[in-house]
Amino acid sequence: MLPFLRAGARRSISGLGNHIGHAARRSSVGGQLQFRSGSSEAVASAVPIPEKPQRVTLSDIQERRSRAGRLVAPTAAPSDADMFKGPTAGKPKAKRWDHHLTHESTLRAPCKLKQAARHLKQPGIISLGGGLPCPEYFPISSLSLHVPVPPGFSEPDTLSGGETVAIGKYDASVPRAAGQPPAAEYDLCIALNYGQATGSAQLTRFVTEHVELALGAPPYADWGVCLTPGSTAALEQTLRMLCDGPGRRDTLLTEEFAFSTALETAAPLGVGVAGVPMDEQGLLPGEMDRILAEWRPEERGGGRRPHVLYTVPSGQNPTGATQGARRRREVYEVARKWDVLIVEDEPYYYLQMGPPGERKKEQEGSQGLEGFLDGLLPSYLSMDVDGRVVRMDSFSKVVVPGSRLGWITASAQLIERFVRHAEVANQGPSGFSQVILHKLLDERWGHEGYLRWLMHLSDEYTKRRDVIVAACSEFLPKEVVSWNPPLAGMFHWLKVRHETHPDAASKSILEIEEEIFNRCIAKGVLVARGSWFRAQQDKPPSGLYFRTTFAAATPENMREAIRRLGEAIRESFRL
């Protein structure tokens, strides 16, 4: 059992009852809620949650950069978000999470060789310390990339479109001309050598500023970032940091249907999973509260009450559900009540979209950028007065998956433990990925260009979403298939009324699912079976679902694929 009592609580959790009750009323799943308001073992802390994200502006960032001057960060230079953040005066510090750390994470010591690198700051010192290869032997003297440019971002496959951006080996150390500064702040000499496990200072600056610009800085002072080799790596590291396996037998809270790779990450660690029932807005805070309130270690093989929630708030994988702003606050309050840390996995965050047929007004006209940002649902980070959120961002869905590059944002304590692991787990992301993304996002596009790119992508995926939803209306038998048009992401989730299937009496849900899946394959369409995503494979399935994606196929192929799917379902249901 964890210590839930906190001193200084002034606000009763009972004030939350209505919110959570409201959420529960919308639930398509939950029954009577067991909301334990005012329980003596669980109290919310005193700091109020900000009403809306506190974002900085592009001109704030510009001013900050010009004050700071040229960034000088040579090979393996240590860096952290504090070097690049805006002022944090007046904000509280994050709570300490020692009681949440695993045995493994607690045992991690700093990397001795990386520690020694601090001596390199001494002027004139010659290093015979670290085994860093000589850049003279890097067999690439320059890289260049051809990229699309704002505002149109047309695919520059012809020579007429786009621009070429060059990266030299010594751009950051060789002066442009006598008495001039070097041409760039980052180059191949730095990017292609060993670096810090946090990633480079150059890209750390970019993502730190981006967090403040697009999400709003967290409402506590000591937050930080760490670049990762993608959110797959970040999630495994985070679970190893927070969830103990055999012995303490931790259980992770997730949506009842969850990203299958996340489930496959937890299982071999000996970490159990408790799936929280969902509605069209994703996980239900009342249900989460109920699971936590009703937790009895003795009924769970001695496993302690879950203390970590893994959630995909926007365009959830696989259901496509997006948590509204109020839903997020309610979930956060439940997390505070039960001392739960929130792992917020947001690969699709910027692919938010209005309902079909309704062009998002904020994306039109000259005030587009401001409107785009104002229209984004708040990140858990922006309401995180305690520092209990680990947010995972990734460039995979919005730049390229092959970059294997993302970052986490969390409290300094958790970032430090995460970095200790990264030092031995991967040493940070690829230098090629880092320098290419720096050149594209920071140097060529800048923050504004990148935000416009995200708007552009969100528009493009909105069009794709509209195609698949229209195709479903046209081709799927509505008497047995239903859906909510997704408001973010890449996934469209279809519910099939298995109970009306002609073989419902003799076949299980999984058997019907398999039969339809096989018919789909025979007809030439691959969809994902809903059962692959069930958080608790030991429980009987609650329904029959298929996940489709509107990310990749051409509009014509998407229509054709949905037509085939409709045929497969009709045949199975003998319609």
Add this chain to the structure above:
Amino acid sequence: MLPFLRAGARRSISGLGNHIGHAARRSSVGGQLQFRSGSSEAVASAVPIPEKPQRVTLSDIQERRSRAGRLVAPTAAPSDADMFKGPTAGKPKAKRWDHHLTHESTLRAPCKLKQAARHLKQPGIISLGGGLPCPEYFPISSLSLHVPVPPGFSEPDTLSGGETVAIGKYDASVPRAAGQPPAAEYDLCIALNYGQATGSAQLTRFVTEHVELALGAPPYADWGVCLTPGSTAALEQTLRMLCDGPGRRDTLLTEEFAFSTALETAAPLGVGVAGVPMDEQGLLPGEMDRILAEWRPEERGGGRRPHVLYTVPSGQNPTGATQGARRRREVYEVARKWDVLIVEDEPYYYLQMGPPGERKKEQEGSQGLEGFLDGLLPSYLSMDVDGRVVRMDSFSKVVVPGSRLGWITASAQLIERFVRHAEVANQGPSGFSQVILHKLLDERWGHEGYLRWLMHLSDEYTKRRDVIVAACSEFLPKEVVSWNPPLAGMFHWLKVRHETHPDAASKSILEIEEEIFNRCIAKGVLVARGSWFRAQQDKPPSGLYFRTTFAAATPENMREAIRRLGEAIRESFRL
């Protein structure tokens, strides 16, 4: 306790006694050996170890490729070494290692979404399955790199040197002209999307062939490879696959001085370390045998006898020691005797060099390449009749560290378990790194060019080694400092006779080490303290050492740094 008995053993282990005895006589550390020859619990298997590596030739590879034709491996195409290996008829299969796998590794199930990808082979299928972003939205339409070319490899910083290699987005799918095949086998469209955790087919082919060309295929049939995001990641994954922590309390065998990051990887997993005494050729097989023979779980908190050896055979980090061919066979035999798996970490393998002042004859003249390969010490892979070796290779030291790219070679069983972990730990290396290295190594240089690059690098590091060794002769007080010139790698290890230090009676070895280290910093030279690398920090240090590297500093700076080090030591010793 593990089952050591194997059926069909015909050869007594006692035939090894002389070898191991010989090794022990050279030991600078060991006392009386307890070599338990003929013990009933430990017998070597029947298959004889090949006398020398069975390498294929460049023309074998050329012929194989032309027979196979153009490699067609689109986005996320599965691949393995079997698609690219030479014939294995007549070779035995690797032994099974189920009893070596950790609980965690045993629990790993295949990734459901990646499994579903097999349906994509069906002609005409439309995928609404995986959430792969549309390459139309990859904001990079081409990349190009300027690279040095064989045979000179002069650094192409001026426009006159080197060549430019271009990578387009659709090079592998768009025909060069009507009726023609596409221009390339790999492109940005494939490399920058999600791929398999094994890495791409294109680079898998290259490393598979490279293993056969340069190391010789292992003498068992079912070996495989898996690309990794560098050997740091590979080691952590391998330890989690083979060494159980709390509960079974495994102990890892290493050299008594070992790569500190490797030690820092093992410690938080709850895996203990047993350091094997070394001589100038690295770990002593007789000592390894003694540790295993004398192992008493009841004296080790219940921990079972070590069943995994982690070793850096060439240019060991930190000691610079290189195991000779005979030493490697002896270590392998001890590993067979006690059913120990060998994790062979070989980042410096191709940086082998002759003794100072003796130009390696094989690198001169027209027969250079053949001679270079013949001169390489055998990899444990090449003698691995059981399939008990996991070899880790890396492009970090021989191309660029920032690629975060390497590969492991091991038995199919171990590769399969490793891949299951990679699917949730990182999803394989960066696509930028993969496509850039493919273009450079495979397309532009080809295998021959890459081997010539390795020869070139080995020559360059030999010159650097000669500089540091000469500087040590010139500037270090020989009455208290001694060394063996390294025969591979990047490190030069200095032994200091602490017992002659004027404060030896009142100060510990660690105190003297610290005092000299601090004097070095004050004089402007950073070296690595030997104690950072002690495998067993709980044991008293056996001597006073410093690790220096000849990898990075200019020759002038190296001389100056060694001069400062000499001054620091003289002052400390009041010489």
